[in-house]
Amino acid sequence: MVIAGFVMVHLANHLLSLYSIAAHIAFMKVARTVYRHPVIEFVLLVSVIFQGGSGLWMVVRGWSVRQGAVAWLQATSGGYLAVFLLIHVSAIMLGRFALHLDTNFYFAAAGFHVPPFQLFFIPYYLLAVVALFTHVGCACYWSLGGRSPRLRRVALSVMVVTGCIAGVAIDLSLAGKLQPVTVPDRYLAAFRR
Numbered sequence: 001m002v003i004a005g006f007v008m009v010h011l012a013n014h015l016l017s018l019y020s021i022a023a024h025i026a027f028m029k030v031a032r033t034v035y036r037h038p039v040i041e042f043v044l045l046v047s048v049i050f051q052g053g054s055g056l057w058m059v060v061r062g063w064s065v066r067q068g069a070v071a072w073l074q075a076t077s078g079g080y081l082a083v084f085l086l087i088h089v090s091a092i093m094l095g096r097f098a099l100h101l102d103t104n105f106y107f108a109a110a111g112f113h114v115p116p117f118q119l120f121f122i123p124y125y126l127l128a129v130v131a132l133f134t135h136v137g138c139a140c141y142w143s144l145g146g147r148s149p150r151l152r153r154v155a156l157s158v159m160v161v162t163g164c165i166a167g168v169a170i171d172l173s174l175a176g177k178l179q180p181v182t183v184p185d186r187y188l189a190a191f192r193r
């Protein structure tokens, strides 16, 4: 629930960059007053470690008994999310505390603007958003257990398609395809070393 609450605000924050990067940064400034409060951030980061660790454990434990496309979709999307979260949060902390960067829009965008790093970052962020929506879609599918199979499949499909649209939109924005993006040199330097 902690991660879900944060991620809703977090993705809304990234989608705001489609409208304007200045609005994205202004929104982040306000949101940080909540999620960067030491107690809240501590609870969030412990939740991330718990979610990632327990998720990977469930993927491995259920390997030989898991059956059906939805169960495998849930395991694959959860497994990707766990690995993504561990890399993503480590990178943010490294940027913040070791490189002393403001980890805003430009921190995420830098990798899209120094070849060949976009080959990593385009699928990395796209799959994270698709995996998140797919994982929640699988939860919707199971929780609609008593309803018609068609309704359950539609609920899952709507979530997957929404994730694809949101992921592509965020990638295009970070890549500067929706509006001009000039990433300051201090962010690019980390990739040019």
Ligand code: HEM
Pocket: 007, 010, 014, 028, 032, 035, 036, 041, 044, 045, 048, 081, 085, 088, 089, 092, 102, 103, 104, 105, 107, 108, 125, 126, 128, 129, 132, 170, 171
């Ligand atoms: C395209 C997708 C994403 C981008 C571009 C992105 C980018 C960022 C950036 C720039 C920050 C630093 C925020 C700050 O300094 O205030 C951050 C933090 C974080 N992100 Fe993401 N993120 C994405 C998706 C996700 C997803 C899907 C999750 C979780 C499932 C996630 C979880 C987190 C967490 C836990 C933090 C650390 C918050 C903190 O303690 O400061 N992110 N992300």
